[in-house]
Amino acid sequence: MKKTRLNAVHRQMGARMIEFAGWEMPVEYRGLIDEHLAVRTRAGLFDVSHMGEIFIEGPEALACVQYLTPNDVARLSPGMVQYTALTTPEGTFVDDMLVYCLSLPDRYLLVVNAANTDKDYAWVKEKSAKFNVQVTNRSDDYSQLALQGPLAEKILQPLTDINLGQMKSFNFAFGKVVGVDCLVSRTGYTGEDGFEIYTLSSNPEIIWKAIIDKGTPLGLLPVGLGARDTLRLEAKLMLYGNDITDKTTVLEADLKWIIKFQKGDFLGKAVLEKQLQEGLKKKLVGFEMVDKGIARPHYPVFINQEKVSEVCSGTFAPFLKKAIGLVYLPIDHTEIGSEFEVGIRDKKLKARVVATPFYKREKSK
Amino acid sequence: MYPENLFYTKDHEWIKVEGEEAVIGITDFAQKQLGDIIYVDLPAVGKSLEAHQAVSSVESVKSVSDVYCPVSGEVTAVNSELAQNPDLLNKDPYGQGWIVRIKIKDKSELNKLMKASDYEKYVEGLEH
Structure with a gap:
């Protein structure tokens, strides 16, 4: 199992470690819900060096x-x-x-x-x-930290020579963070403002500790993969293997906005153009549970008693405090408000298609 | 580390014998593995259960798992506090986080369960 350069720090901080994609990663430190809410309301620090x-x-x-x-x-x-x-x-x-x-x-x-x-x-x-x-x-050479949440800029700015106030969303710059050479981008996988910090340093612990020291008085928590998953799902950010795979097209995943047909040739263009002309048979939609229950990946999905699909992602959303998920449904059933059933253990429970993202922050950058 | 006055199962339930009755819950190890618990499904009072039959299910943000009755018996009370405060299972798994109370059918079934020292060894084995 591979270990990130921050493995020892996670253990010191009391993280529960799991295997993920061949890496030993922290899944939670203090508790998933606390960590999730810290990112939504203050800030959270993630080790995502496995990327x-x-x-x-x-x-x-x-x-x-x-x-x-x-x-x-x-x-x-x-x-x-x-x-x-x-x-x-x-x-x-x-x-x-x-x-x-x-x-x-x-x-x-x-x-x-x-x-x-x-x-x-x-x-x-x-x-x-x-x-x-x-x-x-160069995956093994880079460490990556993600600092996410409304206080991210306030915490990181005193530690870096990069002018973060000038950095717009989906931009990046090279600079130093506590004296260490880094690439810092205003990106993330949580639906919050925040930064991703890439470094070739053999000792990214310096950066991790500096951010923890600066952020803790402001309510920052270290965050594990557990809350990373619930945060990204509230923001309807895709998880490969669950929501998008080599069996689902970009159009079916409702990501038409990342296709620019006029730009010239690219892999899959002809098929996607044809699919756009002919119309989709199924599409990925967001849903929330109407009945009490939590839909989880692979739970069966029924329309009129007939199994039509399986849940892709599904969880309890800690900030929204409801059960949400993503599922591919037949196209004539994808309208907002359409109802269907999820097989949860021995029961069929009602769910409803809703507008996404489930959670959207008020944008300032 | 694990209370001495309880018996334990391989599925991480504990049982505390009080006369003819017993209180059942999940262990500290179990609540840590589950993470933040948000829902506890409780049985009806009066329900008869065989040993190893599911008596409750406990749902955390990340997963759901059954709680099995360590010995046969009949449910005499449920911890209705858990409906409002399911996180009692995380905060106090051996106390306020108890799940059900049963009337024990056959006390000899308790002999098949683990004592604290055996359970501690069992959990150590799982962690390595």
């Missing part, structure tokens, strides 16, 4: 990333980040990811899911063969 970092570099890097992804990378200038996907020729997901434009047009960083890093690296290597680029998997 993958793949570099695409060379004269044709821009053309290569354009071909691999549905979003329009040409819209990025250096210092900008974009949410996009690696798509198959069938328009389904190899993974979802962030693309960082380091240098135009020749250096890009893909930040991918830990569980998919090796698969993604092999995929990118293979599909980029016809471009003049070099692909490097």
Whole structure:
């Protein structure tokens, strides 16, 4: 099992550790609900060093990333980040990811899911063969910390020479955090304002401890993977393997906004165009439970007593205080307000399609 | 670490014998594994249960698990406080977080359960 460079710190802080995607990671420290609410109302610090970092570099890097992804990378200038996907020729997901434009047009960083890093690296290597680029998997060299929550800027600014007030959402800059070289982006996986901090330092503990020291008096908590999952689901951010897979297309996942058909050719374009013309048969929707019960992944979903689907993600949402989830439903049943049933243990309990995201912060940046 | 006056099961229930009756709950190890508990499903008073039959289910943010009756018996009381304050299971698993009280059918079934020292060894084995 792989360990992040912060493993010892997590143990010192009393984290309960689990295996996730081949990594030993903290799942919770003080308690999932407290950690979740800290991020919504104050701040939380996550070790997400398990995430993958793949570099695409060379004269044709821009053309290569354009071909691999549905979003329009040409819209990025250096210092900008974009949410996009690696798509198959069938328009389904190899993974979802962030693309960082380091240098135009020749250096890009893909930040991918830990569980998919090796698969993604092999995929990118293979599909980029016809471009003049070099692909490097540097996942093990980078540590990544995420500082999330409304107080994130207030906590991080005294520790860095980067002017965070100037940094807009989905932008990044290079600089120092407590003297350590870092890339800092205004991004995250929680639905809150916040930053993701990448470093090649062999001792990211310095950064972790400085943020804990600065943030604790303001109510910051260290946060594990448990609350990371409930936070991202409230904000309807996708989890690969649950909500998006190599069997679901980008359109079915209701992510049409990351497809820019006019940008030129990319993997899966023809299939997605055809699907758009012909119309979808199913679509991912958000739901909440009407009856008392919590829908969880793989629970069966029924319409008129017939099993039509399975729950993708489902949990109790600690901030909203209700049971929510995501599910693919037949397209004629995806309207907001449509009702269906979830098989929860030996009962069929009522659920209703609702508008998403379930939780949306009031934006200031 | 685990109270000496209780018996324990491999499924992480505890049982405290009080005369002909017994109080049942889940162990500190169990509540830590489950995390923040948000819902406890309680049986009806008067329900008859065989040993190892599900007497309750406990739902946390992340998962749901059954609570099994360590010995056969009949439910004589349930902890209705848990409906409003399910987190009592996290805060005080051996006290205010008790789940049900039963009238024991056959006390010899208690012999099959673990004592505190055995349960502690059992849990250590799971953690490594």
